[in-house]
Amino acid sequence: MLQQSELIFDFASDHVNMSQLVGYLDYPAVIVEQVPHPHLLSYTGLACEQSQHHQQLFKVEQYESGEEETMETLVAADSLLNMDCPDTLSLEHYSQTFLPSLGDVITTPVTQVTVSAEGIVGAVDQPQWHSLHTKKPAGQLQSKKRGRKPRHRRAESPTPDIIVKKDKYNKGGNTLYLWQFLMELLQDRQVCPRYIKWINPHTGIFKLVNSKAVARLWGKHKNKPDMNYETMGRALRYYYQRGILNKVEGQRLVYQFTSLPKDMIYITDGDGTKEEEDDDHNDIDEGVSDDSDDSTIPSSDQSVEEENSHPPQKKTSSSVRAPATQRTRPSPRPSGQRDAVLRPASTSLIQEQHLPIVSAEMLRTLQNLQKVQSLQGHASVFKTAQLLGSLCEQQAAAAVAVDSEGAQETPDDNSHPGLKTSKVETPQLVPLASSDQ
């Protein structure tokens, strides 16, 4: 019997990197109508332009339950939470960004570590990594019914400061861990900085601006309607022990990632809409009353409406969403701080040019779609392919332009020259300074 995971992850598996992708059009794949989710398009700026044409294609299903789902915010959040296969983006991304290639040596300093030392010694292959868990004697591990050999340890969550074999971790699992989820939120303009924001991207410090909302989103993702900040906070606290997160002393709702992916997309205050403090009247639970309020998160579709409802912004000739960083904010801010962007030069250039960014996953989807041109009869799939194709072309053309302008940019781009993406760099860890410096 064919497992669901097989259907989806056969083509989502990451044993092909971006540089290989281009040359592997014959890469066998199973396509299950992997349509890019609206939030991907929102990242790329595609939503505002294309979604009018493809609104139906990317329409997010409305929930049946009444009250909370009337909130537009959650519809938008669905783009993060309710993907059929959430990790086609996320796990792929983080497995690439967090999991160093074999042979990489991690010397990430972690401020509050109880297990990282063991982890560095050899996470997966080192049994002592799990010193937190009491291990039964080997004899008890044997099945009563069947004699079992001692099993190999399963790869744990790819904590940023440990070495995990990539293929061991990403064998088709589709779990989006909480820390990954938070990173996703921090890279989503519709949530960051409104509900969660960077305090100091340099050190990985972020704040849950609206802890209730973030918890709700997390609960929605995990299909735990009763999720609250207290519960989510417990999960966060477990990350202290594992060296994934630190608590920033003396500051409420402020946490710190011990490591971040190199190609993290940093959304600063200037990039997003006004942030929303953690008061009840703005909590997503009461979104009904806030429906018309622009403090709610717009869905991807709705973001189009929002943009259209705003005074017309001059759009680029390439029909890309107007750069968020160019949006004027009424309040003055300290110069040179709040818009700090820690992207590698090669990708930050693209950011600065406000070009759509195609994730590796999107490209992979595109590649696979290209392989099944016979699916043209399948309208939605083919539309997606067309959509991504045009986007990819735009991006490639722009990347070439960028390259010609700034020839001094990083030469370590191992991707196809025509396919400059935000996710194609060699996975690299960025150790972060501790919060208590």
Add this chain to the structure above:
DNA sequence: GATGGCCTAATTAGGACTTCCGGTGT
């Protein structure tokens, strides 16, 4: 019938939370 290879369902261990709780601090 014996053997080996392949496949699949069942079983199991373990990771990652989730839930609950009592407590402290702001």
Add this chain to the structure above:
DNA sequence: CACACCGGAAGTCCTAATTAGGCCAT
């Protein structure tokens, strides 16, 4: 008083690893 925060303990859910057993070919 509300809320954030802490950490222990037990439970749930999910997935990967492992195994038994069925089927088929030789």
